[in-house]
Amino acid sequence: MADLPDYYFRIRxxxxxxxxxxxxxxxxxxxxxxxxxxxxxxxxVRPHGQRALTEADRAEIGRWMKARAELLARREVDDILRTVDHLNLTTQWAQSKAADAQLDAVTDALLLAMHDLRAVLVRRKADRLTKSGG
Known part of the structure; x- marks a missing residue:
C-alpha cells in the first residue's frame, strides 16, 4: 500500500x-x-470521546491548523483579487453589452454594494493612515 500519512483531516x-x-x-x-x-x-481542539491526545497528535494537529489558517488567508486574498477582475468584467459588460432591461435588473444592487464597499475601504484606509502617522 502507498505510504499514507499518519493523520487525515476531514475539512468541515x-x-x-x-x-x-x-x-x-x-x-x-x-x-x-x-x-x-x-x-x-x-x-x-477537542479530543473525541474519552481519548487522550498524545504529544505527537497535538504537534501534528497544531502544524495542520497553522498551515490551514495560512492557506485560507491566501485564498481569501485571491478571492478578493478575483472580485476585482470580475468588477472590471462587469464594467466592460455594462458599457458594451448590457441591454437596458439587464441594467435595470442589476444597477441598484451593484450601486449599493459598491457604495458600501467604498465607504468601508475609505474608512479603513483613513484608519491605517492615522495609525501610521502618514
Whole structure:
C-alpha cells in the first residue's frame, strides 16, 4: 500500500475532524479512527470521546491548523483579487453589452454594494493612515 500519512483531516465548516490512520492490520485495510474535532475560528481542539491526545497528535494537529489558517488567508486574498477582475468584467459588460432591461435588473444592487464597499475601504484606509502617522 502507498505510504499514507499518519493523520487525515476531514475539512468541515470552521475546522476539521481528525483521524489517525492505521494500515498495519491483517486485512490491509485503511482504518480511520477519529481522535479529535478542531475549531479553527477559536483554536479549540477537542479530543473525541474519552481519548487522550498524545504529544505527537497535538504537534501534528497544531502544524495542520497553522498551515490551514495560512492557506485560507491566501485564498481569501485571491478571492478578493478575483472580485476585482470580475468588477472590471462587469464594467466592460455594462458599457458594451448590457441591454437596458439587464441594467435595470442589476444597477441598484451593484450601486449599493459598491457604495458600501467604498465607504468601508475609505474608512479603513483613513484608519491605517492615522495609525501610521502618514
Amino acid at each position: 465548516e470552521n475546522g476539521a475532524l481528525v483521524f489517525r490512520l492505521d494500515t498495519a492490520n491483517r486485512q490491509q485495510r485503511i482504518e480511520m479512527e477519529q481522535i479529535a474535532t478542531l475549531n479553527l475560528r477559536n483554536g479549540e
